[in-house]
Amino acid sequence: MDLSLNLQSLKPLSYKIPSVSTVLDFKDYLGTIKVRWGIGRDNYSINPGLYKIGNPNNESDVFVSANYKLSFDTLRKNLTGINAWILVIDTKGVNVWCAAGKDTFSTNNIIQSVKNSSLGDIVKHRKIIIPQLGAPGIAAHIVKEQSGFKVIYGPIHAKDIKTFLQAGYKASPEMRKVTFPFKERAKLIPVDFMYGKYKLMALLMLFFVLSGLDKRGILFSKMLETGFFPVINIIGAYIAGIVIVPSMLPYIPFRAFSLKGAFGGAVSTFILCFFFHQSTLEMISMGAINVSIASFVTMNFTGSSTFTSLSGVKKEMKWSIPFQIGLSATGLMLFIISKFL
Amino acid sequence: MNKMQYLKDVATLKLETSLCTGCGMCAIVCPHDVFKIHSGKAVLNDINDCMECGACMKNCRSGALTVRSGVGCAAGIINGILNNSEPTCGCSNTKEKACC
Numbered sequence: 001m002d003l004s005l006n007l008q009s010l011k012p013l014s015y016k017i018p019s020v021s022t023v024l025d026f027k028d029y030l031g032t033i034k035v036r037w038g039i040g041r042d043n044y045s046i047n048p049g050l051y052k053i054g055n056p057n058n059e060s061d062v063f064v065s066a067n068y069k070l071s072f073d074t075l076r077k078n079l080t081g082i083n084a085w086i087l088v089i090d091t092k093g094v095n096v097w098c099a100a101g102k103d104t105f106s107t108n109n110i111i112q113s114v115k116n117s118s119l120g121d122i123v124k125h126r127k128i129i130i131p132q133l134g135a136p137g138i139a140a141h142i143v144k145e146q147s148g149f150k151v152i153y154g155p156i157h158a159k160d161i162k163t164f165l166q167a168g169y170k171a172s173p174e175m176r177k178v179t180f181p182f183k184e185r186a187k188l189i190p191v192d193f194m195y196g197k198y199k200l201m202a203l204l205m206l207f208f209v210l211s212g213l214d215k216r217g218i219l220f221s222k223m224l225e226t227g228f229f230p231v232i233n234i235i236g237a238y239i240a241g242i243v244i245v246p247s248m249l250p251y252i253p254f255r256a257f258s259l260k261g262a263f264g265g266a267v268s269t270f271i272l273c274f275f276f277h278q279s280t281l282e283m284i285s286m287g288a289i290n291v292s293i294a295s296f297v298t299m300n301f302t303g304s305s306t307f308t309s310l311s312g313v314k315k316e317m318k319w320s321i322p323f324q325i326g327l328s329a330t331g332l333m334l335f336i337i338s339k340f341l
Numbered sequence: 342m343n344k345m346q347y348l349k350d351v352a353t354l355k356l357e358t359s360l361c362t363g364c365g366m367c368a369i370v371c372p373h374d375v376f377k378i379h380s381g382k383a384v385l386n387d388i389n390d391c392m393e394c395g396a397c398m399k400n401c402r403s404g405a406l407t408v409r410s411g412v413g414c415a416a417g418i419i420n421g422i423l424n425n426s427e428p429t430c431g432c433s434n435t436k437e438k439a440c441c
Contacts, residue, residue: 013383019362101394101412102429135370135396138412153369171369180345233399255348257415303414305372310411310428313418 008064018026020050023079028073036187038194044069045093053082058124061165064110064134065153066091066099078158079269089113100137107139114147129154129169132176164210178218178305185246188304196297200238204231213339229278230335233286234293240264241294246301257308258320261298277324281338286329293326352391353409358382360405367397367406
């Protein structure tokens with residue numbers, strides 16, 4: 001019989017639990033920048049299970065997080081000077097709020113993780129702190145019934161955790177309210193920008209080639225000569241729809257995102273036509289194309305925003321998808337016609 | 342006008358006051374301050390702030406709250422239509438793929 005194995009089993013359960021720092025290093029920051037640009041974002045996860053912050057004991061608080069590394073990093077860097085446990089749930093590398101929406105950050109998953117990690121043997125108290133944005137996936141009363149642990153909903157932002165703890169596990173109304181300030185919108189723009197990059201390039205190629213259309217056939221020299229105008233317009237509409245409108249979101253008129261985007265596309269057309277004058281028909285055709293592109297890409301920003309509802313997005317899509325298809329088809333036809341005049 | 346408010350009169354949120362016990366969980370979990378507790382019952386501040394995340398319904402043990410919850414995401418709805426399924430944010434078909 002191996003004595004060392006016996007000795008091992010006598011050590012407290014918490015012995016094997018990995019310890020993590022509350023200070024992010026260069027690699028963590030580099031990883032953050034990369035996923036914000038959509039690089040390796042689909043596989044930015046950590047192992048689920050229990051982690052130690054500082055030197056926690058059986059009375060230390062337990063914070064629950066998702067196994068998306070960005071979520072985990074945000075939590076741990078806000079726990080400096082605190083001794084605590086972090087229970088990481090397997091959410092397939094998706095952040096807390098989104099995972100709660102698709103049932104991986106779920107009641108059952110929490111109950112299972114509490115059991116699998118033997119949390120009940122590691123801490124004496126019976127409470128776990130779950131980020132408020134996990135609530136769409138969690139029925140707190142069922143977690144209590146089935147695991148014995150009371151769910152305390154913590155603040156939305158990890159930066160408020162210390163204030164929340166000092167107030168005796170109470171979050172102020174401001175800490176409970178989701179906002180969408182410029183800083184947070186700006187963080188999401190790069191991923192959305194990169195998301196459509198291949199479609200954008202395909203569209204640019206198409207219009208570059210079409211701009212060579214002529215009564216005599218398709219001329220490469222004409223592409224080089226006139227291809228610049230549609231290319232700059234499409235890039236302009238894309239930037240208007242995915243960068244300018246989202247960053248200025250509250251200041252752009254209309255509630256529907258497709259209309260906000262359409263507005264951005266119209267403005268970008270006016271600006272570009274002012275600087276690069278073309279035939280009226282070609283300018284009108286590009287205006288139609290620009291409005292439909294910007295409308296579509298801003299409509300897709302609903303998924304990044306923090307305040308759009310399923311019913312609302314469905315309602316606007318009922319008219320905006322036909323509007324975008326009709327307008328882009330009209331624009332394409334007019335553009336081709338303009339090449340033969 | 343609240344500049345961070347989406348379309349009006351679309352939210353499917355319903356509060357059945359007779360079932361409400363005034364426990365206050367809805368007011369805690371709602372990320373858009375839709376609820377307040379007034380004389381032992383939940384009341385709505387402004388239903389147009391509701392984004393249908395479903396947190397209130399999930400945490401209401403008396404079943405006083407119902408909402409057709411889901412993702413307010415155009416790409417997710419398009420995916421749902423293309424795959425003939427519920428709206429999901431792009432991760433349903435390829436498993437273990439992150440999104441949102």
